[in-house]
Amino acid sequence: MSLAAAAVTAHAAGTHALAAHAAPSNxxxxxxxxxxxxxxxxxxxxxxxxxALVTVTTRQLVHAALWLVVALGGxxxxxxxxxxxxxxxxxxxxxxxxxxxLLLFGLMLTRAPIGRSPDADSGNRWAALAVAAVAxxxxxxxxxxxxxTTWIDLDGPAAGSTEATGESLxxxxxxxxxxxxxxxxxxxxGAIVLSRKAKAEPGSPSVNSGAATGSSPSxxxxxxxxxxxxxxxEGTGSxxxEGTTPAEQEGAR
Amino acid sequence: MHxxxxxxxxxxxxxxxxxxxxxxxxxxxxxxxxxLMLNAVNxxxxxxxxxxxxxxxxxxxxxxxxxxxxxxIAAAEIGIGLAIVLAVHRNRGTSDIDRLRDTxxxxxxxxxxxxxxxxxxxxxxx
Numbered sequence: 445m446s447l448a449a450a451a452v453t454a455h456a457a458g459t460h461a462l463a464a465h466a467a468p469s470n471x472x473x474x475x476x477x478x479x480x481x482x483x484x485x486x487x488x489x490x491x492x493x494x495x496a497l498v499t500v501t502t503r504q505l506v507h508a509a510l511w512l513v514v515a516l517g518g519x520x521x522x523x524x525x526x527x528x529x530x531x532x533x534x535x536x537x538x539x540x541x542x543x544x545x546l547l548l549f550g551l552m553l554t555r556a557p558i559g560r561s562p563d564a565d566s567g568n569r570w571a572a573l574a575v576a577a578v579a580x581x582x583x584x585x586x587x588x589x590x591x592x593t594t595w596i597d598l599d600g601p602a603a604g605s606t607e608a609t610g611e612s613l614x615x616x617x618x619x620x621x622x623x624x625x626x627x628x629x630x631x632x633x634g635a636i637v638l639s640r641k642a643k644a645e646p647g648s649p650s651v652n653s654g655a656a657t658g659s660s661p662s663x664x665x666x667x668x669x670x671x672x673x674x675x676x677x678e679g680t681g682s683x684x685x686e687g688t689t690p691a692e693q694e695g696a697r
Numbered sequence: 698m699h700x701x702x703x704x705x706x707x708x709x710x711x712x713x714x715x716x717x718x719x720x721x722x723x724x725x726x727x728x729x730x731x732x733l734m735l736n737a738v739n740x741x742x743x744x745x746x747x748x749x750x751x752x753x754x755x756x757x758x759x760x761x762x763x764x765x766x767x768x769x770i771a772a773a774e775i776g777i778g779l780a781i782v783l784a785v786h787r788n789r790g791t792s793d794i795d796r797l798r799d800t801x802x803x804x805x806x807x808x809x810x811x812x813x814x815x816x817x818x819x820x821x822x823x
């Protein structure tokens with residue numbers, strides 16, 4: 445999360461990250477005669493869409509995260525094709541770099557099974573498929589009908605270069621930018637508070653109330669886990685998020 | 698470039714994420730699908746910003762600024778979401794959102810037979 449702010453500020457303060465992206469000039473627009481950029485966009489888009497489909501349908505949880513990398517990287521290439529260079533590199537840094545790593549950490553910390561898990565999809569899969577298909581048909585129809593005669597002009601200097609984005613961001617969007625830093629701070633504090641073990645407050649129901657019935661089968665191995673015990677006593681970071689102290693478990697019971 | 702290319706790709710990605718949110722059971726896979734939906738929105742924002750910066754000579758670059766904000770908020774969201782999922786997993790032993798029905802209205806079979814519920818949780822832990 446702090447990586448996001450750091451990346452944004454570092455890049456915006458920097459100079460040109462890339463030279464202007466070359467786009468072939470096309471004088472006349474044709475719907476059925478796509479240019480090279482359009483063909484490239486289409487191919488990368490197919491890869492991205494296929495990776496997204498595999499992400500939501502595969503039964504191997506870790507593979508879903510890895511296919512998500514392909515989808516997000518494909519989207520970064522699409523941003524480059526749209527001459528939005530700064531967004532593309534921010535996408536690579538934050539999504540591929542940190543979000544997917546966080547997701548993989550989450551998968552491993554929740555002891556996701558390696559290999560196929562037959563219950564990855566819930567029972568309402570067909571209803572979900574129907575809803576998604578109807579939404580897709582509707583959205584695609586509306587979008588194609590609305591923008592049938594609209595072309596993006598990709599010639600000239602890149603509209604999304606670091607210079608243009610930085611000027612716009614720090615001339616017109618300073619206040620939202622600073623507000624966003626406050627939001628990141630709030631998210632940081634919130635994540636720490638959530639992942640820290642609750643100090644043994646007698647009678648505080650907190651999040652443990654529902655677990656009181658099933659606590660003994662659910663947390664036996666974290667009790668025997670030395671890292672969890674040490675981390676909980678020190679109250680630091682990920683170690684504390686892994687285990688709970690024996691005293692708190694007594695309280696939960 | 699025809700504007701329909703990024704718009705259609707964005708719509709398809711959004712619906713893929715929608716399917717994932719509705720059909721997945723693991724909470725982390727649901728978070729992945731939410732990320733797909735947010736990325737679809739980002740692609741739309743960037744494409745329309747590039748279009749409007751030429752067609753309407755818009756110099757605010759509001760689409761790209763909003764995309765940066767969305768990426769930041771998505772990073773914050775994934776941090777908070779994973780913290781919540783880990784807390785739930787620590788307390789319940791499962792991150793299967795179909796089993797977290799304590800606040801659900803109506804008939805809940807888990808409450809009728811607590812022994813079966815405990816067996817399920819033990820099974821989810823193993």
